[in-house]
Amino acid sequence: MEPIEKYLEAQADKVHRFLEREVESWTEIPPPLREAMAYSLLAGGKRLRPILVLATAEALGGSADKALPFAGAVEMIHTYSLIHDDLPAMDDDDFRRGKPTNHKVFGEAMAILAGDALLTKAFGLLARAAREAELPAETALALIEEGSRRFGAEGMVGGQVLDIQSENRRLSLSELEAIHRGKTGDLIIYSVRLGALISGSTKDQLELLTSFAGLLGLAFQIQDDILDVIGDQETIGKPVGSDQAKNKATYPSLIGLDKSRELLLKTVEEAKKLLSRPCGIKAERLMQVADYFALRNR
Amino acid sequence: MEPIEKYLEAQADKVHRFLEREVESWTEIPPPLREAMAYSLLAGGKRLRPILVLATAEALGGSADKALPFAGAVEMIHTYSLIHDDLPAMDDDDFRRGKPTNHKVFGEAMAILAGDALLTKAFGLLARAAREAELPAETALALIEEGSRRFGAEGMVGGQVLDIQSENRRLSLSELEAIHRGKTGDLIIYSVRLGALISGSTKDQLELLTSFAGLLGLAFQIQDDILDVIGDQETIGKPVGSDQAKNKATYPSLIGLDKSRELLLKTVEEAKKLLSRPCGIKAERLMQVADYFALRNR
Numbered sequence: 028m029e030p031i032e033k034y035l036e037a038q039a040d041k042v043h044r045f046l047e048r049e050v051e052s053w054t055e056i057p058p059p060l061r062e063a064m065a066y067s068l069l070a071g072g073k074r075l076r077p078i079l080v081l082a083t084a085e086a087l088g089g090s091a092d093k094a095l096p097f098a099g100a101v102e103m104i105h106t107y108s109l110i111h112d113d114l115p116a117m118d119d120d121d122f123r124r125g126k127p128t129n130h131k132v133f134g135e136a137m138a139i140l141a142g143d144a145l146l147t148k149a150f151g152l153l154a155r156a157a158r159e160a161e162l163p164a165e166t167a168l169a170l171i172e173e174g175s176r177r178f179g180a181e182g183m184v185g186g187q188v189l190d191i192q193s194e195n196r197r198l199s200l201s202e203l204e205a206i207h208r209g210k211t212g213d214l215i216i217y218s219v220r221l222g223a224l225i226s227g228s229t230k231d232q233l234e235l236l237t238s239f240a241g242l243l244g245l246a247f248q249i250q251d252d253i254l255d256v257i258g259d260q261e262t263i264g265k266p267v268g269s270d271q272a273k274n275k276a277t278y279p280s281l282i283g284l285d286k287s288r289e290l291l292l293k294t295v296e297e298a299k300k301l302l303s304r305p306c307g308i309k310a311e312r313l314m315q316v317a318d319y320f321a322l323r324n325r
Numbered sequence: 326m327e328p329i330e331k332y333l334e335a336q337a338d339k340v341h342r343f344l345e346r347e348v349e350s351w352t353e354i355p356p357p358l359r360e361a362m363a364y365s366l367l368a369g370g371k372r373l374r375p376i377l378v379l380a381t382a383e384a385l386g387g388s389a390d391k392a393l394p395f396a397g398a399v400e401m402i403h404t405y406s407l408i409h410d411d412l413p414a415m416d417d418d419d420f421r422r423g424k425p426t427n428h429k430v431f432g433e434a435m436a437i438l439a440g441d442a443l444l445t446k447a448f449g450l451l452a453r454a455a456r457e458a459e460l461p462a463e464t465a466l467a468l469i470e471e472g473s474r475r476f477g478a479e480g481m482v483g484g485q486v487l488d489i490q491s492e493n494r495r496l497s498l499s500e501l502e503a504i505h506r507g508k509t510g511d512l513i514i515y516s517v518r519l520g521a522l523i524s525g526s527t528k529d530q531l532e533l534l535t536s537f538a539g540l541l542g543l544a545f546q547i548q549d550d551i552l553d554v555i556g557d558q559e560t561i562g563k564p565v566g567s568d569q570a571k572n573k574a575t576y577p578s579l580i581g582l583d584k585s586r587e588l589l590l591k592t593v594e595e596a597k598k599l600l601s602r603p604c605g606i607k608a609e610r611l612m613q614v615a616d617y618f619a620l621r622n623r
Contacts, residue, residue: 053478053479055474055479055483056478056479056483057478057483057486057487057490059486059490060478060482060483060486061478064478107441111437111438111441114434114437116432116433116434116437117434117437134414135414136412136414136415136489137486137489139409139412139414139415139437140409140482140485140486140489142441143405143409143440143441143444143477143482144477144478144482144483146441146444146445147444147473147476147477147478147482148473148477148478150448150469150472150473151469151470151472151473151474151477152473153469154466154467154469154470154473155466155470157462157466158462158463158466158467158470162462163462164455164456164460164461164462164465164466165456167462167465167466168452168453168455168456168462168465169452169456171448171449171451171452171469172449172452172453172456174448174449175445175446175448175449175450175452176353176449178445179441179442179445179446179449180351180354180355180358180359180362180442180445180446181351181353181354184358184438184441184442184445185353185354185355185358185442187438188355188357188358188435188438189355191434191435192355192357
């Protein structure tokens with residue numbers, strides 16, 4: 028088995044090349060819109076969510092080729108959410124992944140529309156991927172319905188609303204968790220479930236993977252909060268301490284840095300323990316992915 | 326056959342009640358987001374697009390009950406596009422349908438998110454409706470893929486980009502048509518095609534209805550432009566002359582009011598002529614709808 032770094036690089040590259048091919052096929056999109064969409068979609072980033080789709084599909088013996096368009100759709104959703112989150116009316120961020128944010132380059136109107144277009148495109152891609160994979164209608168439509176909840180008003184968009192409302196307010200730990208469950212957890216859960224559902228997972232496997240993904244999402248968020256305090260700007264692609272500057276609640280601000288690290292380790296261990304149960308999942312890669320992303324030092 | 330006014334009122338009411346029931350079912354959405362979504366979705370309006378879904382389904386002998394959720398999804402798409410179009414970074418409108426625009430009431434961040442949420446919700450509703458109607462997988466996925474194009478980057482969103490880029494620029498008639506085809510035409514075409522596809526239309530019927538809808542969309546836009554010049558504020562729900570004030574190209578500004586009226590009549594006649602061909606479509610209602618909306622005086 029190749030080292031996890033190589034694996035992640037290869038998977039991220041696969042996703043990137045898929046997205047490049049998609050962009051090339053967008054010949055009917057007005058050029059400035061296409062450029063704005065491509066700018067953020069091809070800006071790099073860890074490609075964590077699409078990698079989770081691919082790694083989960085592989086863990087269930089599914090085909091990575093079949094999973095790739097689904098993975099691409101998830102990355103489009105993630106990218107749209109970043110573009111809109113960065114807008115002046117929202118988090119008002121100037122940098123993302125070390126590059127000027129979408130609205131800084133293309134203006135606010137175009138950034139709003141590029142986000143809308145990527146969100147809309149992602150649903151089309153989910154449908155196309157389901158058609159190409161010849162999924163049964165029931166599975167295909169369930170995927171789309173679940174996506175609509177997980178990254179819509181009940182999930183990611185709802186989490187963003189809770190986040191905005193919580194600024195400058197002292198939160199409880201459970202309030203913070205509710206925000207993160209929506210803002211980042213639901214799309215991570217969706218990525219894993221998507222990989223499972225398109226690979227014919229059993230009900231038990233799906234439940235286990237869903238719990239794993241919930242813990243993974245929590246771990247990522249704790250780690251993100253920790254990195255905002257101790258990371259360096261180059262690695263995280265935005266100024267260190269930008270959450271603090273905005274008076275956003277974070278794990279370190281609520282329970283301190285040491286307790287945050289403790290909680291992080293505990294959460295990752297719990298997540299991996301779930302996958303070590305015997306249920307026919309080749310879980311090694313997924314466990315490595317969890318370790319790598321949740322415990323990276325920088 | 327009841328008079329067209331009664332019919333339209335009854336259909337709009339049916340759509341409105343369906344959307345009210347949907348909003349009631351949104352118990353997992355954070356209340357402020359739900360409120361912002363419901364504010365614009367239930368603000369009334371002509372409900373033209375969902376009525377086209379219903380009327381087309383009926384014209385093909387389809388069930389209006391089955392068509393209703395699809396109609397609701399189309400209205401969600403239309404509503405999201407209005408919320409985003411009205412934003413300060415876009416058209417910067419303070420009034421819509423005679424009420425303060427979404428961002429005026431809920432703030433810009435919430436308006437962006439309410440739009441995102443309605444767009445996402447609409448795809449989930451399309452998938453749910455397809456499942457409930459037990460459409461074949463092929464049809465269901467094709468509907469969603471086509472939607473993604475018609476109201477996405479290749480259609481409605483793309484048209485909005487062209488519109489923004491054309492401000493303060495003298496356009497040719499064909500440039501103006503391209504903008505409108507995207508901005509309003511594609512969603513009208515989609516509404517008609519949706520009504521047809523879920524009602525088992527033949528290929529010939531679908532082609533005819535698509536051409537009809539293209540002309541209808543054009544007629545609506547010419548009429549909208551005319552009303553912006555001669556209508557009264559109460560009827561159109563926004564200040565008269567607001568397109569002129571923004572230096573937007575319109576049919577009257579390009580070819581004059583008289584020629585615009587002439588083109589409108591010609592376009593509606595052409596649209597109706599298409600439907601009068603013998604092809605098994607009970608077209609009377611659709612023709613009335615075309616007449617009513619495209620030729621309304623106020």
